[in-house]
Amino acid sequence: MTVLLSVEHLTMRFGGLTAIDDLSFTAAAREITAIIGPNGAGKTTVFNCLTGFYKPTVGRLALTHSGTTYLLEQLDGHCIAKDAKVGRTFQNIRLFPRMTVLENLIVAQHNRLMRASGFTILGLLGHPRYARAEKEAVELARHWLERIRLTDLADRDAGNLPYGAQRRLEIARAMCTQPTLLCLDEPAAGLNPRESADLNTLLRAIRDEDGVGVLLIEHDMSVVMEISDHVVVLDYGRRIAGGPPDAVRNDPAVIRAYLGEDDEELPPEIAADLAGQSGAGGQGARG
Numbered sequence: 001m002t003v004l005l006s007v008e009h010l011t012m013r014f015g016g017l018t019a020i021d022d023l024s025f026t027a028a029a030r031e032i033t034a035i036i037g038p039n040g041a042g043k044t045t046v047f048n049c050l051t052g053f054y055k056p057t058v059g060r061l062a063l064t065h066s067g068t069t070y071l072l073e074q075l076d077g078h079c080i081a082k083d084a085k086v087g088r089t090f091q092n093i094r095l096f097p098r099m100t101v102l103e104n105l106i107v108a109q110h111n112r113l114m115r116a117s118g119f120t121i122l123g124l125l126g127h128p129r130y131a132r133a134e135k136e137a138v139e140l141a142r143h144w145l146e147r148i149r150l151t152d153l154a155d156r157d158a159g160n161l162p163y164g165a166q167r168r169l170e171i172a173r174a175m176c177t178q179p180t181l182l183c184l185d186e187p188a189a190g191l192n193p194r195e196s197a198d199l200n201t202l203l204r205a206i207r208d209e210d211g212v213g214v215l216l217i218e219h220d221m222s223v224v225m226e227i228s229d230h231v232v233v234l235d236y237g238r239r240i241a242g243g244p245p246d247a248v249r250n251d252p253a254v255i256r257a258y259l260g261e262d263d264e265e266l267p268p269e270i271a272a273d274l275a276g277q278s279g280a281g282g283q284g285a286r287g
């Protein structure tokens, strides 16, 4: 296993609230690492620290690829995306709704296109290097349109796509930035069981064919338990368990976190969720 991301002693405080408390874990290259936990456990805060939205109070966030280690806590968001090559999607869909599906995928490659232009108007207008980069950008966009089966809808406004297709487009847009680590925040939220199964296929392919490491926040245990190589469980900002899905789903600390201390038996829908049988994606309990 090659470590892609190493999070060491991450702490994030908001005034008197400690959202993340001395959290350490690693995510391997070419693996899917899920971060799960009840509502408010701190999952999205971890993503916000990794992608430069928040400056951690304490901690070292090291991402290593192509022989270079990037300390994410010291970089701004732009360099985290461009140099460290961390891609991201959000809990709420953030496409450009009035741009077409294809345009959304090309805009994602803006950084590369601007570099090819030499950041000049002459570059934009006629430089062969820009023309080549533009052609490659369209080819990559078309490749991802095929991968997410949206080629026929390439010219449709993104905001008019069915919900499940918008979710797939967001992932494709993140992939067009050619990340080494792809951070997905609840990609299965709102999907029906068939769409969740499709998502599993897409994420496995991103891991196995594209060789990208995936960090996945997800409440839908049918997704987490089926496709994750490793699961990290948070509760109140602390890591309470970690390991392969089978070990985690039977860990008493995990069951307690989802239940609360006093309950002795899991409600059937949460039990089914943890067992990975539900396609509905119940929210983490306690919340």
Ligand SMILES: Nc1ncnc2c1ncn2[C@@H]1O[C@H](COP(=O)(O)OP(=O)(O)OP(=O)(O)O)[C@@H](O)[C@H]1O
Binding pocket: 014, 017, 019, 037, 038, 039, 040, 041, 042, 043, 044, 045, 046, 284
């Ligand atoms: N910018 C902020 N300012 C103050 N508190 C914050 C901020 N961002 C997050 N928090 C708090 O940090 C804690 C963790 O929130 P976070 O959104 O990371 O949890 P989560 O595990 O992603 O939850 P969910 O599953 O509901 O999305 C919560 O108590 C939240 O209110």
